[in-house]
Amino acid sequence: MIKEKKLAFYNLRNYENLPQIQSLTKEQKFNLQVISTVLPFRTNNYVVEELIDWSNIPNDPMFQLTFPQEGMLSEEHFNKIATAIKNDYPKEKIREIADSIRMELNPHPAGQMSANVAFLDGEVVPGLQHKYRETVLIFPSSGQTCHAYCTFCFRWAQFVGRSDLKFATDESRRFLNYLKRHKEVTDVLITGGDPMVMTAEKLAIYIEPLLAPEFNHIRNIRIGTKSLSYWPYRYVTDKDADDILRLFEKVVNSGKHLAIMAHFNHRVELSTKVLQRAVSRIRSTGAQIRTQSPLINHINNNADVWSEMWREQVNLGMIPYYFFVERDTGAKEYFAVPLWRALEVYRDAYAQVSGLMRTVRGPSMSALPGKVAIDGIAEINGEKVFVLNFIQARNPDWVKRPFFAKFDKNATWLNELEPAFGEKFFYEDELEEMLNAATRRLQKTLIESEMIA
Numbered sequence: 001m002i003k004e005k006k007l008a009f010y011n012l013r014n015y016e017n018l019p020q021i022q023s024l025t026k027e028q029k030f031n032l033q034v035i036s037t038v039l040p041f042r043t044n045n046y047v048v049e050e051l052i053d054w055s056n057i058p059n060d061p062m063f064q065l066t067f068p069q070e071g072m073l074s075e076e077h078f079n080k081i082a083t084a085i086k087n088d089y090p091k092e093k094i095r096e097i098a099d100s101i102r103m104e105l106n107p108h109p110a111g112q113m114s115a116n117v118a119f120l121d122g123e124v125v126p127g128l129q130h131k132y133r134e135t136v137l138i139f140p141s142s143g144q145t146c147h148a149y150c151t152f153c154f155r156w157a158q159f160v161g162r163s164d165l166k167f168a169t170d171e172s173r174r175f176l177n178y179l180k181r182h183k184e185v186t187d188v189l190i191t192g193g194d195p196m197v198m199t200a201e202k203l204a205i206y207i208e209p210l211l212a213p214e215f216n217h218i219r220n221i222r223i224g225t226k227s228l229s230y231w232p233y234r235y236v237t238d239k240d241a242d243d244i245l246r247l248f249e250k251v252v253n254s255g256k257h258l259a260i261m262a263h264f265n266h267r268v269e270l271s272t273k274v275l276q277r278a279v280s281r282i283r284s285t286g287a288q289i290r291t292q293s294p295l296i297n298h299i300n301n302n303a304d305v306w307s308e309m310w311r312e313q314v315n316l317g318m319i320p321y322y323f324f325v326e327r328d329t330g331a332k333e334y335f336a337v338p339l340w341r342a343l344e345v346y347r348d349a350y351a352q353v354s355g356l357m358r359t360v361r362g363p364s365m366s367a368l369p370g371k372v373a374i375d376g377i378a379e380i381n382g383e384k385v386f387v388l389n390f391i392q393a394r395n396p397d398w399v400k401r402p403f404f405a406k407f408d409k410n411a412t413w414l415n416e417l418e419p420a421f422g423e424k425f426f427y428e429d430e431l432e433e434m435l436n437a438a439t440r441r442l443q444k445t446l447i448e449s450e451m452i453a
């Protein structure tokens with residue numbers, strides 16, 4: 001029997017009540033205050049009581065994952081905030097400084113904002129992104145938060161301010177109309193934040209309409225979530241845990257595929273009884289669980305951590321899916337791993353496991369033109385190069401065409417790479433055209449809606 005747990009959040013205002021935190025020095029607590037003035041900080045009682053090994057802080061991966069760490073801000077940014085706090089600046093002023101620092105941290109990477117906008121009858125469909133032909137992303141308005149915040153998260157900007165992605169339920173008709181019209185879409189990916197922070201009832205508002213006959217072209221419904229890692233009680237003892245499972249069953253019984261895209265960063269997250277129970281309950285509905293994670297310095301920059309994690313996932317009945325390169329945003333200096341190292345960790349881990357775990361693809365950069373995988377490092381005509389290829393692309397025709405970049409020991413992201421054997425990557429002209437067209441369309445729409453208003 002799993003004992004019920006009631007979700008309790010910890011953040012800057014109340015974390016000092018934790019008995020576990022008493023070992024932190026005054027200086028460590030001040031650092032934490034400074035960093036979380038700029039970057040979001042939220043953890044919860046499950047993470048604190050069952051995942052973090054308090055005899056191993058600050059190095060413990062789960063501590064690194066949810067508590068702000070020294071080094072996440074540059075010295076310059078850190079000092080600005082530290083000075084403001086030490087000198088008791090008014091709250092408003094501190095917020096202003098924090099906002100200006102956030103603007104310097106690339107809060108909206110990979111052109112999420114303009115390039116993936118979906119239009120219906122000349123209007124923007126809010127809360128929806130359509131980047132790859134087959135798959136539409138939905139951001140429900142009440143799913144834009146999480147059971148805890150990952151320190152490295154690329155969506156950090158939406159947890160600290162207003163979000164341009166917010167999406168009211170009464171607008172859900174528009175996303176449904178969009179999907180009805182787009183017969184090429186086979187997959188809907190409900191994402192966030194974390195959609196599993198919603199009640200079963202709320203989640204059903206987004207999922208149940210898709211089971212009607214006019215959505216027969218939607219074959220796969222995916223839910224992107226970190227709840228299995230941060231709050232597995234969601235599926236076991238929460239008040240509406242059974243309702244969630246019944247909703248999953250309903251999707252499966254309708255003949256569609258339901259995929260829980262579960263985010264795990266470390267084997268520790270798979271170790272508790274309640275997680276194992278949650279996985280088995282979800283699997284009993286007929287839903288599949290696929291797993292994904294970025295490679296993150298200080299958390300899982302180690303091939304053995306990955307191979308053990310994949311083995312354990314398959315053992316529990318989950319399917320390893322993506323190995324990501326961490327995005328170029330937020331505390332990137334602290335968490336980034338160079339591309340050559342990402343390949344090394346991926347390869348070493350992949351080489352250690354059987355074929356059942358080799359379903360995992362990567363190292364993949366989810367970048368402006370698409371998901372670019374680093375396939376290897378090679379020497380061609382005496383030049384050392386990265387061998388790259390698209391796993392997923394804005395133009396499906398770009399997929400699986402190998403291309404080459406000059407080897408660069410320091411590069412951590414696609415935009416830091418230079419083409420080998422030529423001036424440009426093969427897709428660049430076409431990409432620019434696509435982005436220009438998207439911008440023109442967005443401007444035209446905005447101007448028209450202003451003329452109406």
Ligand SMILES: *Cc1c(COP(=O)(O)O)cnc(C)c1O
Nearest residue numbers: 129131132135137366371391392
């Ligand atoms: C990764 C991703 C998808 C899904 O891609 P698959 O390869 O089908 O898993 C869809 N949309 C966006 C924006 C993505 O980043």
Ligand code: SF4
Nearest residue numbers: 146149150153193226
């Ligand atoms: S759970 Fe996902 S969206 Fe939420 S903070 Fe972590 S990475 Fe970001």
